[in-house]
Amino acid sequence: xxxxxxxxxxxxxxxxxxxxxxxxxxxxxxxxxxxxxxxxxxxxxxxxxxxxxxxxxxxxxxxxxxxxxxxxxxxxxxxxxxxxxxxxxxxxxxxxxxxxxxxxxxxxxxxxxxxxxxxxxxxxxxxxxxxxxxxxxxxxxxxxxxxxxxxxxxxxxxxxxxxxxxxxxxxxxxxxxxxxxxxxxxxxxxxxxxxxxxxxxxxxxxxxxxxxxxxxxxxxxxxxxxxxxxxxxxxxxxxxxxxxxxxxxxxxxxxxxxxxxxxxxxxxxxxxxxxxxxxxxxxxxxxxxxxxxxxx
Numbered sequence: 001x002x003x004x005x006x007x008x009x010x011x012x013x014x015x016x017x018x019x020x021x022x023x024x025x026x027x028x029x030x031x032x033x034x035x036x037x038x039x040x041x042x043x044x045x046x047x048x049x050x051x052x053x054x055x056x057x058x059x060x061x062x063x064x065x066x067x068x069x070x071x072x073x074x075x076x077x078x079x080x081x082x083x084x085x086x087x088x089x090x091x092x093x094x095x096x097x098x099x100x101x102x103x104x105x106x107x108x109x110x111x112x113x114x115x116x117x118x119x120x121x122x123x124x125x126x127x128x129x130x131x132x133x134x135x136x137x138x139x140x141x142x143x144x145x146x147x148x149x150x151x152x153x154x155x156x157x158x159x160x161x162x163x164x165x166x167x168x169x170x171x172x173x174x175x176x177x178x179x180x181x182x183x184x185x186x187x188x189x190x191x192x193x194x195x196x197x198x199x200x201x202x203x204x205x206x207x208x209x210x211x212x213x214x215x216x217x218x219x220x221x222x223x224x225x226x227x228x229x230x231x232x233x234x235x236x237x238x239x240x241x242x243x244x245x246x247x248x249x250x251x252x253x254x255x256x257x258x259x260x261x262x263x264x265x266x267x268x269x270x271x272x273x274x275x276x277x278x279x280x281x282x283x284x285x286x287x288x289x290x291x292x293x294x295x296x
Contacts, residue, residue: 079125082132084148084155086122089185089234089256092157096178102185102256107272110136114256114280114290129174131158147174153184153233185256189236192226195253196238198260201286202279208288210279218243230272258283263294 110118123133131147145160164175230237250265265271279291
């Protein structure tokens with residue numbers, strides 16, 4: 001037995017060493033502190049991507065909300081389209097002083113008390129206060145404006161002049177000025193015959209310059225016809241066909257009570273941009289009281 005005792009001792013020593021290694025490994029794997037630390041590391045590494053996704057989602061939602069707010073603000077700041085029809089003749093009256101005047105809006109030209117001294121433009125959209133804005137420029141390049149509210153044949157206006165004009169177009173301040181009441185001129189045409197009768201009366205009056213340009217042998221009354229698209233309220237638009245059957249001309253009649261404004265367009269292609277002559281006549285006798293050559 002003595003001869004083998006050293007071998008047994010060596011084997012036992014080797015087993016002890018191996019056992020210690022396994023025990024140390026087992027202790028390391030089962031040690032709760034180590035497992036907890038590993039779990040914490042894994043847990044810390046996982047939420048990073050989710051947090052990024054959440055941040056991106058929040059930023060997108062914020063951007064959408066800001067965009068929505070801007071749209072809502074724009075809606076309340078004048079994007080409603082202006083639909084007020086101001087064309088034709090109107091009687092204006094100061095609500096405080098009672099002063100009356102006659103206004104005629106005609107395709108960008110404005111006559112006040114039958115004097116064509118202005119051009120005008122209606123803004124496409126209402127302002128944030130709900131006004132329809134009409135800019136007006138005089139022949140002297142003075143700029144004014146009307147702020148209109150109303151519908152149909154009746155509306156009210158505030159005027160913008162000088163400082164109030166500059167202030168309004170700088171920051172939208174509406175002045176506390178006199179309100180002007182506008183009513184559409186009640187004068188109208190009963191029929192095409194009423195307009196044609198007046199036209200013939202004017203051109204048969206030898207005292208009128210326009211009578212010299214008519215060749216009655218080329219005239220037939222039944223060649224007149226109403227142009228529906230240009231006829232409404234105080235305005236009647238007629239087309240006259242040449243007796244030859246080719247070509248023709250347009251004549252527009254605008255009633256101003258006891259007077260009528262007549263605008264002639266020579267040639268089918270001349271209406272509505274290229275009128276040739278405009279004259280104002282008395283309804284009663286067809287006398288021309290004012291005439292303007294528009295070809296010069």
